[in-house]
Amino acid sequence: MEFEHFIRPFDEPMLALSNAPHRGGLAKANGFFFMMVPRDYSGNYRRDCARFEEEHGIKNFVGFMTAADVKKVLAVSRRGSVTAYVTAGITNPAIAGDVPPPWKPGTINIALVIREGLAVGAMANAIMTATEAKTYTLLSLGYNATGTTSDGIGVFAFEGEIEWAGTATELGINIGKAVRKALAESLRKWERTRSVK
Template identity: 35%
Template sequence: MARVDLRVTLASPWLGADLGRVRRVLSFAPHRPGFRSARHILIRQVRDADLAPDLDAMGWLGAEMARIGHGGDVGMMTSRGLHHHRLAHAGPVACLATVGLGNAERVGRRRMVSPGGYGTINIALLVEEGLTDAAMIEALSIAAEARTAAVMDAGIALPTGRATGTGTDCIAVACDAGGVAFAGLHTALGEAIGAAVHEAVLAGALAWVAEHGAEPALAAPGCTGALGI
C-alpha cells in the first residue's frame, strides 16, 4: 500500500495537518472534541508567559481558529517550538506529534507542576482506512498506548516514578467512515498505528530530553497546569 499522504504546513504560530479531504476525527482536543468532521487538525503555539491562570484557553483557541478561517476544524495547543514537530509513517498510517515534557506525569500518581512547567504531547493521526466508530475508539487507545511506551522509553524521571505522559496530552484520530471494525494490537492496522505513534513521540521526547534533561521541574503546591498545553 502506498504511503499515506498527511500534508504538514508550518506557518508560525500554527502547525497544520491537511487530511486531504474532509474526514471523521475523534479526539479530546480543546477545540471541537469528540466525533467531528474536519479537513484539518491545527496546533497553535503559545508562549508560557501567555498562560495566565484565568485564561479561558478553549474559548481563546476557538476564537483564534475562527480568525484564520478554521473554526470548523479540530485544534490543539502547545508551548513547544513548532519546528520540533515529528512526522512518522507506517503502512496506511501517518502520525504528526509535538512533544513537550515539562508537564510530565506518572499515570496514577499525580503531581503538581511548577510555574513555567507547561508542556504537552499532541498527536494527530491519519489512518488511510475506513473505520467504524468502535475501531476509531480502539485506534485512539492504541495511539495512547504507543505514546506511553515512547515516553517510558525516553526515561523521564519524576519523584512519582518514570513518566508515562503529560497532564495535558491530546490525541486526534482521523479516517474515513468505513467497515474496518478492529484496530487492536493483533491487527496489521494496530501494529501500524503503534509503530508510527511510537516513532514520532519517541523522537520528540528524546529531543526534549537532550535540551532539558530527564528530570522536569519539581512540584509547586497549588499549581495544576490544567490549561491543556
C-alpha cells in the same frame, strides 16, 4: 516572540475522535492544527482557538494547544495508511493513578491520520493503541512517566467498516510503529531545545 503553528488541512472531511480543546469529541473535521501558546497561558481556550481559525481562514478544524515550540519539536512518521503527527514537551511528566507533581506547562499531542474507513469503535481502539505506544516510548527512553498532565490525542479517519485497531491487527501495528517513531523523534528535538537555553 512570534509563535509558529502547524495547520494540516485534509483533501476531504474526515471523522475525528479526540480530546482536543477545540472541537473535541466526535466530529467531522476539515483538518487539525497545533497552536502554540505562551508557557504561562491561562486564557479562554475556546475563544482563542475560534479566533485562531478565523485569523487563518480555516473552518471546522480540530485544534490542539501546546507551549512547546511547534516548529522545533514537530515530528511526523508514516506507516502504511497511518501518519502520526506529534509535538512533545514533558516538563510536567505524570504517572496515571499517581498524584501529579505541581503543574508546569508541557504537553504531548498526537494526531493520527488514518486513510482507511473505520467504525467509531475502531477509532477508540486506535486511541488505546497509540496511548500504549506513547507510554512504552516514554518508559523505554528513561522517562518515569506514562504521559503528561495535559496530553492531547486525536484520530482522523474515513467512516467505514474496520472494527479493530488493537495491537494484534496490521492497523494497530502501524499505529504503534508510527507513534513510537514520531514521539521519540519529537522528544529528542524537545531535549535539544532545552539544552540550548
